[in-house]
Amino acid sequence: MSDIDLTTRAIEPPRLPRLEHQTFEIRALKSGLLTWLTWIAAGLAAIPLLSVIYMLIFKGGSRLFSSSIGEVLTGLPPAGFEMGGGIGPALVGTLVMVGIGALISIPIGILAAIYLGVLEPSSRISTNARFLAKVLTGFPSILAGVFVYAVIVIHFGYSAMAGGIALAVLMLPTVLLAAEEAMSQVPQRMKDAAYGMGCTRTQVILKVVLPTGLTGILTGVMLAIAGAAGESAPLLFTALFSNYYISELNEPTASLSILIYNFSGMPFQNQIELAWTASLALVLIVLMFNILARILGRSKY
C-alpha cells in the first residue's frame, strides 16, 4: 500500500495554466481596449456623413421643400444682391451633359466589355485594355478636362458637347470594367450549351450573355452615371458656366456642381443658400442612380 502511495506522489501532474477567461488579465484588457477604440473609430467615421446629411436637409431643404420650389427648380441663378432665383439652367445642363456622356460611353463600354469578357478574354489587346481601364479609373478626373480642353475646347470653344465628352472619358472605364465583370459571371456551361446548338459567337453574346448579365451591366452603368453627375472638375473648363438655359450644344453650359463651386465663395447669403439647395438636388440625383444600381444588383439573388 505504501509503495503505491509513494509512486502517486512521485508523478506530480504538470502545471497547467489557467485556461478560463480572466477579465483583468493584461491580454484581456488589451483586447477590450482595442475593441472600444474600434467602436469609437467607427462612430467617428459616421459623424461627417451625418453632419453632411443634416446640413443638406436643413440648409438646402429649407429652400427646396418650400413654397418657392417652382422658382428654385426653374429660375435663373441670381446676380449679386438680387434675391430669389433658382438652379434651373444648372439642373438642365447637368442632365444634358450626363446624357451626352452616357450616350457615348455606354455603347462603347459594353461593346469593349464583350470583347474583353467573352470574345478574347486573354488576348494581348484585352489584357492591355483591361489594365489601362483600371489605370484610367484611378486617374484624377481633372485630367479628363485637361484632355478635352486640349482636343476640343482650344478649337471649338467651351460647349456642352465638350463637357459631355469629358464625362464620357470618365464613365467609359467604369462601364467597361463593370460590364466585363458582369459578363464573366455568366456560367461557362450556358455559353457552351449555346455553342453546342450551333450558335455563332454573336448569337451567343446577344441571346445568352447579354440577357443573363444585364442586371450586372445596368448596375455598372447606373454607378457610372451617378459618378458622372457628381463630377465637377472636368466640367470646369470644358462646359464653363452660363446663367441661362441651354439652347444649343455648342455654347457654354451651366451645371449643378459648377454652380455650387461658384456660389460657395460668394459673400451673399442668397447665393450660399442656393449652393446648399443645389447640393441637395445634386446629392438626390446621385443617390437616385446609386439606389437604382443597388436595386438592380440585388434582384439577381
Next chain:
Amino acid sequence: MNPRQPPGIRPRLVAAGLGTERHRQPFPHSQENAMANPFPHAQSASPISGPPSALEYASDRIFRAIALSAASVIIILTAYILWEVAGKAMPAIGDYGLGFITGTEWDVNKGTFGVLPEIWGTLYSSLLALLLGGVFGIAIAIFLTQDFINHRLATIFRTLIEMLAAIPSVVFGLWGIYVLIPLLKPGAEWLHDEFGWIPLFGSDLSGPGMAPAALVLAIMILPTVAAISVDALRRIPYKVKEAAYGMGTTRWEAILKVMLPTASSGLLAALVLGFGRALGETMALAMLIGNANQISLSLFSPANTLASLLASNFPEAGQVEVHALMYAAMVLLAITFLVNVLGLGIQQYTLRKFEGKK
C-alpha cells in the same frame, strides 16, 4: 410549337428558346421512322437545325470587328490623352525644363512657372489624408469583418460608408467651408497659441488651409480604403481565424497577429489606391486649401495642390500659361500613374496569393 412544322419555316436555334417546348422535341421527323434512321435529315437542310447561314456568318464577323474596335478605343484613348497633353506641354517643357519642377513661383506676368509648392502640397495633403483615412478605413474594415456587430447592422453600416463615397466632391467642399473650418478654428487657435513652437502648428488658421483640406480628403478616401480592406480581410479562409482561436488567442491577438499580417498585401493595396485617389482629388481641395504658393509644414497655413492649381487657373489662362498648366498636368499624371500602377500591382499580387490564379 407544332412538331410537324412545314419545312419552309426555319426556326432559329437560339439558346434563349432552349426551354421552350419546341426544343424539347429535337427531332420531330424522327418520330415516324425513328428506328430506321436516327438522323434522316443529316444530309439535307433540316427545318430545325443547320449550320449558320452566310448572313449569320457575316453579321458575326462584323459584330466581332465592332467589339474589337471598341476594345481598342480604350487603348487608343489612353495613348491619345498622353499624346495630346504631352504635345501641348512640349513648348513649356522646352522652355522651363526641370526648373519647372524645382521652381517655387507661379507668375504669369513675369513668365516664371514652378510647381514645387504644388507638388509639396499635393504629397503633404495626401499623406496626411492617408494617415487619417488609412487608420480609420482599416479600423472600419476590421469592425465590419471581425464579428463586432451582427450581420444586418454591418450591412447598414457598410451602406452608410458607401453613401459617403457617393457624395460629390463639391458638396464636401461646401461642407468644409461652412461647417468644418468654423469648427476647427478655435482648436487651431489654441494649438497655435500653446504649441506654436512645433512646426506643425506654426501658423494660425485664417479660413482655408491644410488641416481642413486634409480632413475632407481623409473622409473622401475612407470609403475606398475601407472597401478594399474589407475585401482583403474577407478573402482570408475562415479556418485561419479558427486555428488562431484554437490556440487560445484573444480576439485582438487573432486580428493583430494573424488576420492583419495575412491580409497585409491587400491592405497595402488599399492604402496605395486610397493615396492615388487623394492625389487626384480636385474640387474639395480647390475650395478648402487656400491656393497659396508656399511650402510650409504648418497644418493651418494655406497651400496649393497640382489639381487645384489646374482647376483655379485653367478657366482664365492665356496661351503661355496653358502650356505651363499642361506641363503641370503631365507632372500630376506621372505621379498618379506611378502610384496607381503600384497599387494595382500589389492588388494583383494579393489575388494570386490567395486564389492561386496564374
